[in-house]
Amino acid sequence: MKIRLLLKQSIKDFESKKILYFIFMIFLAVGFCIITGLHSFYIVYTNKIDQAERTLSKIAFNNYPKFASSNKLNDSSFEGYIDKNDNIYQFVYKIIDSNYSKDLKIKELKNNNKLEKTIKNYIDFIGSNNGELLKYQKLSNNSNEFIIGQKLFEHFSVEQIKNIATTTRSISNNLFAEYILNSDLYKTYDHQLSWNSFYIGKDFLGSNDVNLTLLTDLKEFNSSEVFNKINFASKDRSMIIIDSIYDINKLSKDLKTKYFDKRNYVFVSPHYLKKYNLKLGSIYKFSYNKTIYETLILGSGYKADSTDENLVQNVLLSSKLYYQIILQNRLSKLVAFNSKITNNYIEFEKLLDKDFMSIKKGSSVFKNHTYTFNVSIRSRDQQLKIIILILILMVILIIVTFYFISELLIQNIKDKLFILKSLGVNKIQLATLASFSSFIPLIVAFIIGISLSFSMKSIFINVNSDTFSFVIPKFNIPIQTIIFVSLLTLLMFIIFILTTSLHLSARKFSFQNALKSKTPNFLYQKFNRLIWWAKPNIRITTSFIFKNIYKNITTFLILIISFSLLLFSIQFTISITQSTNSVISRYKPYKSVKLTDNNLFYSTTINENKIYKPSYQTISSKEQLDKLKQIKTIDDLVYMLINTTFNKQIVKNYPIDLKQYLLDKQFIHSIETSEFKDLIDQIIKTIDDFKSKNPNWSNRIDQLKQLIIDNQKTIQIEFNKIQNIIKEQRIVVANINNKYTNTKIALPVNFLFGKSVAFNSNKDYLSFYNDQINITQIIRNNKIEKIYLYTKFLSASYKDKLAYDFILKNNFINKDQLVKDSRTITNENIKINNQYKNLPVLNVVITNKMANYFSIKRNDILKLTPSFVDLKSDFYIYAKVNQISKKDSLYNAIYFDKQDYFNLLLEYKNHLNKNSLNSTKNNLKEQLETIISQINNDHTTLNNISFSTSSIPTNIRYFTIPIMSFLSFDYNNKFLNITNNTNSDGSQITNYWPEKNNSFLRVDSIENSAIIRLLKSIDQKVYNFEILAKILKSNVFAMSSAIKQTRNYIVVVMIVVIMILVLLILYENKKVIILLKSIGYKKFSIIKYFISGYFIGASLALLISFIIVKKLIEILSYSFATSYEIGLEFLLTKDLVLIGILVYLVFVVLVLISISFFIRKQSVTRILEQT
Known part of the structure; x- marks a missing residue:
């Protein structure tokens, strides 16, 4: 009777509030749909990325540093790691002594006590090439250092290559890396290597961006045995994530014989399989070096450090196939490693600082691996934050709404529950009756929500479908999501039961207190x-x-x-x-800008004094630009070389100083499109024509001609490099304006020597002085944090209101606090060496990106060292972060007043109680005084960049090669030769080759010339x-x-x-x-x-x-x-x-x-x- 009454009452209650129950179920269903879909995507997505991250080691080389032997301990000009304890030397010595002691040449070096010197010279050379072992080939074949380099390369590479056809051993090509891995000081217990990838463009499926790379995740056998996964306890860890492998037993006899037994197979990414509807066990075709290859798709996988499928498609080759196709580029590069001492790159650098004397510029060469190499992490972190935020809000909303609806439902049936209680129904039965009010809609909504959650999950899967190498299945729900949603449902049901119990247990829920409750x-x-x-x-x-x-x-x-x-x-x-x-x-x-890397000064040493000279002059108007002699033809080039080489006005109307020329874009275009032989023939012809018209100069001209002919091969190397760089820059410029894809149109690039174009600020241009600066300390709350940051700055003169307002408009400072005759300098109490000093500081603005990237806050004090002095120098100033420019998020930069900056640089010795400017053997003080005087007379002085209304930056259209002073042409005793000349001022082409101790005509000198290095930087900071x-x-x-x-x-x-x-x-x-x-x-x-x-x-x-x-x-x-x-x-x-x-x-x-x-x-x- 009671049960029937309970059921009847429950049905009646549903009928009386059917609209509320229906809407309630819709709310719960949609809520469960959103929560289940988001949580399911979150779990699968995170697991896929985490799987890749777990494969990666913690510490990584962002790039290999320069290093040197203890020979360089007293060389203040060297920037890098100096082997102060001779540990690298000992490392190399042991290898040579243990493996090659019987070699006749090594014996000879040892017996003559030349082995130590030779090894250290070799370390200096390889270290200057960032440790690349293969660079030994650039040494003279007859040199002792070449022998050492050859032996080391053989030890680390050649011996390991012998077994490459049957193993996937790791091979490294860097001496610094090998030292780190084998030294007991760093306690590395495993490492990972990234093998060279080779771009092949389109494959036969139509994919535009395909890279061939080595599959290193499997131990391979010339048999039908099932592959064994890598042993992660081994020292060499792979970076390949294997997703699936085809069942070898299902291969037809023909496929097995033709492909598998010959180990002719590839692995492609799961995304690639799905995109082109491929199946494991099918045939894949690609072309490399005009040869078509057919191979078997044996499985799916992807590189752990390259999960971003939208960047490139990596086709993973078996080691034998990789060996067959790309034999000449076998060496891999160390990417990351783990240390028993630390898993933090900052701590790891501290170990290096104990081992080496480090003279570094710029940011660290080491990074946490996952943050350096896995670009997808950035996207992942932000998406997950949004998903978590929506999840939290949705869970709170559904729980709060459910609670209040539960309250309403109980309040509405309270009278009925009271009547049933008076009829003898116990509390458990009453709670059961009440629970029907929530249990049925909750369960129905749970089932509907789970079913609809696939549509929510599909939203995030679809928008990321072309982003990642892996594939996220739509129609599955991970166990973690099922548990989470089940617990949420259970929690809501418990909330209802507890609410009901509280009402049933209340004192007023009794006959005696029934009337009292109405008061x-x-x-x-x-x-x-x-x-x-x-x-x-x-x-x-x-x-x-x-x-x-x-x-x-x-x-x-x-x-x-x-x-x-x-x-x-x-x-x-x-x-x-x-x-x-x-x-x-x-x-x-303004539409574009290119920030520069050019230093303010170049330096020479004369009589032991370091002499600083300005590396460029500013061209601030088109009238000044038009005064430069334009080089448009080969004849112009020859006449320029004649006058600048002999420093004589041999050819009329052509200056004798290289800095007075502009290499016109049409001339650059002729370099890009010409064949070298045609170019050199035209140069020789022009020289001969000039000689016939100027017989008085025939001797000198013949020497110049002979110099060109004798070194034609070397010049061709330079020409080819320049030509390739120009072609590379065409791609960059064409990305800005696609009309430059047409190679018949000249690139809008002109070259200047020692001149920087920064037009006066107006509606078309904003002109600034831009350079680099070192931050070596951040002082916050009187606590000093030592750092090494290398960042940009932009400065403007207050006389240039357009430029000044653009960067410093919001740099508000109380005028009463300003130092006399300044606009941005104030005095601050700074704690230095446990003592407070009242020092002048430069109030600066920093970009939002810099503030976020380096965790710099307002009112932080920065210790700034100019880029033209060594970090070891005590030449520095303090700056206070007065404002953060919230809208500048593109680049790291500091903004400040140009005059105040140089005034503070000049006066720093006074407020630090030092006399370094006067005691140091240099002319910095005179140079700074000259600059201040020039700025006061002309506010455009030093300006070297322009924000432009053109889509192509001004500093690409007029590319500056700053003045350098190295080698020079010298005409003595009627003979033309090339010498070191510290007095050279950038007026000759040879001034821009930096190898002081090597002949100008050496290949490695040309490769490292300032011109080549600068040309390669055209597309940087654009x-x-x-x-x-x-x-x-x-x-x-x-x-x-x-x-x-x-x-x-x-x-x-x-x-x-x-x-x-x-x-x-x-x-x-x-x-x-x-x-x-x-x-x-x-x-x-x-x-x-x-x-x-x-x-x-x-x-x-x-x-x-x-x-x-x-x-x-x-x-x-x-x-x-x-x-x-x-x-x-x-x-x-x-x-x-x-x-x-x-x-x-x-x-x-x-x-x-x-x-x-x-x-x-x-x-x-x-x-x-x-x-």
Whole structure:
């Protein structure tokens, strides 16, 4: 009887509130859909990336450093690691002594006590080439150092190559790396190697970007044995993630014989298989060096440090196939390693500093491996942060809403539960009856939500489908997600049971206290006595306030969460769009800039004094530019070489100083498109023509001609390098403007020697002095942090208002604090060596990227050392970070006042109580005084870059080769030769070759010439703001697109939440509405009394949700700035405000319509039926 009564009552309860239950189930279903879909993607996505990360070692070489033997201990000009303890020397000596002691040449060196000197000379040479073992071939074949290099290369490489056909042994090509790995000082216990990849362009499937690389993850056998995975306990660890391998037993006899037994197979990525609908066991074709290869797809896999499939497709070759195709490039490069002492690259560098004397410039050559090589991590971290944020908000919303609905359901059946209790139904049975109210919709919603979650998961899978090498399956749910959602469901059910139990256990849930519960609230009674004098309508209004205060708080909380969730999904995409567009708007109308790497000074040593000279002069107008002699033809080139070589006005109208020339873009184009033989023939012909017309100079001209002929091969090497670099730069320029893909059109690149073009600031240009600077300390809260940072700076003169405002407009400083005659220098108390000193500091602005990247904050003090002096020098100044330019997220840079900077540099000896400028044997003081005087007379002095309205930066169109002073042509005793000349001033072409101790005509001198190195840097530090904005948009496209699609689900949640709140309001106040209607209140009065509190709560919820969204965007801004080079900014746009108001109005209108409809439906007969 009781059970039947319970069931009957439960069914009746469902029927009476079927609309609420239906909407409640929709809300739960959509909520479970979002939570399950996001959590499922999060788990699978994270596991795939983590699988790659776990394979990678902790410490990595970002690039190999330069190093030298203890010979260089007293060489202040050397930058790199000096083997102060002779540990590298001992390492090399043991290898030579243990393996090659019987070699006749080694015996001879040992017997003559020349082995130590030879090894150290070899270390100096290889160290200057960053440790590359193969570089020994550039040494003279007859030199002792060549013998050492040959033996070491054989030891580390050749011997290991012999067995490459049957093993996948790791081979390294770097002496510094081999020392680190084999030294007991660093305790490395495993390492990983990255093998050279070879770009082949298109394959036969149509993939545009294919790299061939070595598959090192399997031990291979010439048999049908199933492959064994790599043993991760071994010293050499692979970087290949194997996803699947074809069952060899299923191979046909023909395929097995033709491909597998001959070990002719490849592995491709899971993404590649899916993209081209390939199957394991099928045939893959590609072309390399005009040869077509057919091979078997034996499995799928990808490189752990290259999970970004949108960059390139790596086809992994078996070692035999790799050996067959790419024999000449066998060597691999060490990428990463683990140490028993540390897994932190900063700590690892401390070990190096104990082992070596390090004289370093720039940032570290070591990095945490995963952050250096796995680009996908940046994208992953940001996507996961957004997913976690939405998950948290959604879980909170669903739990809070569920709790309040549970409260309502229990309150609505409380009377029935009381009656059933009076009939003898026990608490367990009553709790079971109440639980039906939540259990059924909860279970139904759980099933529906899980089923729909695949659509939510697909959103993130689809937008990332072309991004990664791996494939994320759509129709699976990881066990972690099932557990998470099950626990969430269980938690919600427990919440309902606990809420029910609390109500059933309450004292008032008894016959004795039933009437007492109907009495008014105690606080209300007290308050009502205080307003006894008020009008009836006021007292009725206050009664509604007290009655509905709990419901208003409920509505308020739910609306805050749901408003925040919706507005965040909208604001996020607005912020992304605005931030990427701000790259253009920040620099508008300027479209491009190239930051320079050229130092202010070049130096020479004369009579033991270091003499500094300016490395360039500024060209600030087109009139000055037009005065330069333009080299457009081969004849122009020859006449330039004649006059500058002999330093005589031999050819009229051609200057004798190389700095007075401009290599015109048409001439550069002729270099790019000419054959060397045609070019050299034309040069010889021009020389002969000139000689016939100028017989007085025939002897000198013959020597120049003979010099060219004798060294034609060497000159061709230089020519080919320059030609290749120009062709490479065409690709760069063509990316900015595709018309330059046409090789018939000359590149817009002109070369200048010792002249830097930085046009006066106007509507088309902004002109700055740009250079590099070292930061060696950050002082914060009187604590010193030692660092080695090498960053850019931009400075402008206050006389150039356009440029000055562009970088320093917001550098607000109290005028009373300024040092006399300065605009940005103030005095600060700085703690140095446990003593406070009152020192002048330069107030600077830093870019947002620099602040985020190096964790620099406002009011931090930076110790700055100019780039033209050694880091060991005590020549430095202090700067205070006065402002952070939030809109500058593209590059690391410091902004400051140009005059104040040089004034502070000049006066630093006074405030540090040192006399270094005077005591040091150099002319820096005189140079600084000259610069200050020049700047005061002409504010464009030193300016070397321009922000330009052209899409191609000014400093590419006019590329500066700064003055250097090394080798010179010398004409003595009627003979032309090449000598070291510290007095040379960049007026001759040979001044730009840096090998002082080697002949100008050496191949390695030419390869390392300043011209070649500078040409290679044309495309570095180039910023085209429109293109960068497009790149940034593409970087965040996947995330932005996913959030936009997720927003559709959030909108559904928002609508359902509003409907639930409306129904909650109606059900909670149903009896009150009926009461007011029955005693004759008008509809408007009922609505006014009834819903005013809800509307106030909704208004406050909307305002608070804007604040919450603003905080969430600020939290994400830092990580976006470091990952994508854009900072997110909260913008209260019209769209965001209108959507917020629209959602608010939807809530208001639905409440009004619902209550109005409910009131209209009430009649006297209906009221009597319900009372």
